[in-house]
Amino acid sequence: MVNFNLEGKTALVTGASRGIGQALALSLAGAGAHVICSSSREGGCENTLHKIDAIGGSARAISADLSNLDAVANLATSAIKQGKRIDILVNNGGTIFRAPATEFPLDAWQQVMKVNLDAAFLLSQAIGKHMISHDGGKIINIASMLSFSGGVTVPAYTASKHAIAGLTKALANEWGTSNIQVNAIAPGYIKTDNTQALQDDAKRSAEILSRIPAGRWGEVDDLAGAAVFLASSASNYVSGHTLAVDGGFLAR
Template sequence: MLVEEAFLSQSLFDLTGTRALITGSSQGIGLALAEGLARHGAEIVLNGRNVAKTGDAADALAAKGYKAGSAVFDVTDAAATAAGVADIEAHLGPIDILVNNAGMQFRASLEDFPAEKWDELLHTNISSVFHVGQAVARHMIPRRRGKIINIASVQSELARPSIAPYTATKGAVRNLTRGMCADWAKYGLQINAIAPGYFKTPLNQALVDDPEFSAWLAKRTPAGRWGNVDELVGAAVFLAGPASSFVNGHTLYVDGGISTAL
């Protein structure tokens, strides 16, 4: 009985035989999640807009013994995304897991926020989730199975000065996740989101390098520190695997407690 229970507990988090597309995955959180899913058996398809950078990241994963490739297309372009997803399905095989990770940040006071940056944030942080999610779901729905994980943020729930448009986009990701569930759960898809708190990534490097901000963050976060990107892997593996078969439309905060305490 103990052997059977041990096997079951392992199989709940076993991704062997699956294929995962991770957008914005040439560095940072996306690359960390890609490697984490690969460690649990998934074949990885990295996505980005820079051919060399995305290819190098895939080669680095392959050098570690993981099955990894790359697909370069612009996730803010609906037609390019549909074509890119169709190409993966035709030449590599079905996409079982999608991680919508592509994102950007721009900081400025709201009264002076450039209109072109507002548009860029909307296209990168929320339109991409819609475009890629829709393109992949159209292939998943006939198969009656699939996992979609959208990367939201602690800013889906909270706000700080100078990032109001970013907060708006991440709030939209949270609600789009719910909407995807409402439309697609009946087809056997599970669509959930991970909401990271403050993690050491290239996107946050300016804040990491700011001693005043890091000191504020340590006091503000119950865990007392920045997060490390590897600490997001467990949540992704859970949402990508059999263990989350009845979890749908949920946003999982991985934030050291910052969203729970004043």
């Protein structure tokens, strides 16, 4: 029987206060992992901790502003101290800014890149080094449909998510012999606050829905199975892959 059980494992999940990050933290805790839930502000993961406790799971909270790279470095150190050993890293924390390319502010570009890309690399670097010394682990990056396409009025987000897909491959190449599997999940159009502007745009929402063979927008819980698979020994021979969980969007 393939082993999806995560008992005895410790996971660090960034952006775990709500939405996709909260769902991923819950799924890993439900599979038996102790989850260190990270948010941008202190106390931000209280609701997530309550939800994990309600299902009998184990979790602790931690906080760091992912746009502050010193705070990101401290987050890695603190998480290792809390967990003693980090077996699973989920780089989920992210941000988005919408503006036409001709008017896109440089500071907004830099903010998106710091949170979505720089923080993911620095955490992977620190936790990856830790995993190498502890005989391996799993790193799961959260990519996007915009890892494959260009989108509209989100040039920084699109660039960062293309880069996440590339970083996933690069780290998988370097760390495969150290028993570290690096993969990504590309959520489809999921009902979260990040996609609220698209959901509220009747024309754009209809266009998106018409391209989804499943016939509906995704829910955050739709990502749970992919997360547990990529975090468990069931995926020991899967690395460098970006798994789309999109209701068939990319196939149409």
